[in-house]
Amino acid sequence: VSAAPLSTLGIVGVGLIGGSIALAARKRGLVKRVIGIGRNAKSLDLARSAGIVDETATDIAAVAPADLVIVCTAVDSIADYVCQAASHCRPGTLLTDAGSTKAEIVRAVEARLPPGALFMGSHPLAGSEKTGPEHADADLFEGRLVVLTPTERTDVNALDEICAFWGALGASRTAVSPEEHDRILALTSHLPHLVASALAGSLPAEWALFTATGFRDTTRLAGSSPSLWSAIFRANKPAVLDTVERFLTQLQRLRDALAANDIAALESLLTLAKQIRDSLS
């Protein structure tokens, strides 16, 4: 996969994802310079001294020289930052994001984007419950999937170039509409977070001693940032609520089979779930 050579990459939000994109692009020689933009001067200093970015600024106007801008902030601020960044950049600058929800962001950006700015939404399926540039990893995107969400308004060359950039970081790519993205990710990503939090929230403190790897793995996502995730749930509310119902139906089937002592039905439901799980990797 070859990406068009870029001179300057602008990263708005230099956390785990933004920092990893910067490191990955530098490691692979895709950019000459990375400008990191953020609100927290201390975190930016850390990112610069760690060699993640070349220059830093708290004013988004500093993104002006970039050929490609990637906004990696919380989902509830992405659309604003994309539009602000675009207003400072040359016409033809590529813009994308790394948000976990897409429809609200993409439609808001498309309604307000200055003429000449080229935007398409992206969602790299990478990351962890950790946050902050100190966890940035130059190989975070190797072998991972980036979901691209072009619309009828997306410039075809912008799609190709942003797609090639993620590919050059080692990621595979697929494209769906922003709405389809949100419907799917509600189940494959947002629901597991909600379920993990409900499970962790069910544990009495005095029983913590009795947890082993099963409980810990199943609740790992509950360690994620509450503010980042409440924003994600809000931004994808109808689809998330739908998937909760879908999950509850499954759980109630298991519960009802057990309550009715229908062990054959219980084992059959567990077997179907195992077949799905075993198919994943």
Next chain:
Amino acid sequence: VSAAPLSTLGIVGVGLIGGSIALAARKRGLVKRVIGIGRNAKSLDLARSAGIVDETATDIAAVAPADLVIVCTAVDSIADYVCQAASHCRPGTLLTDAGSTKAEIVRAVEARLPPGALFMGSHPLAGSEKTGPEHADADLFEGRLVVLTPTERTDVNALDEICAFWGALGASRTAVSPEEHDRILALTSHLPHLVASALAGSLPAEWALFTATGFRDTTRLAGSSPSLWSAIFRANKPAVLDTVERFLTQLQRLRDALAANDIAALESLLTLAKQIRDSLS
């Protein structure tokens, strides 16, 4: 931790757990001889040729020379095997098990155990979604917890010796009643399995591409053996059904906060869950 020296260890059910106990005891020089008893001659041959056990038999009478017998079969057959094994052993032989549920097993054994046989229930919180002696690991119990379930009928020396044996394998130990064990483990172990299966069962096959580490970790337990786990759920049915209600209450709180657009309440619930999860390790 020092265990009294044993001459012969009998393992009934040489799978992941039974095989790991055998390997661990041999590696630490705790026993001179390990006899493996099972129903599947091919699996027993594998265990013997892999150096997991010294001798094998499909007839439980072969357990007769053992000083300590550990029954590591599915929970619905443990009580029978303990009583059968005891009927072939010398008076004073120690017997325990490795079952994931305890009350039904311990009470059934205590009602039927031949005079002179010394039994206490054990539950090592170790293992994985894998099964079979080919996954046995001599260090599986290092740093893990073994829950011991003595009752008013448990011989104090038997408690000490079985406790010391698990300690010599590297495990820490705690003791609770069989009923308390089942109430706690319903939540810390059985519920996560049920939730993982419900989540895996919610995934449409065509969306598998869009799963990442979050979905995969949260559903890992759904890869467990359906027959072993339907027997566990059945053996601990009332407590499991109680924990499902407890979990549903938590999930409904999260759902209701989201549905009501009460993002402060949602973030607060996520924060409580994160605090619990972060406390675990």
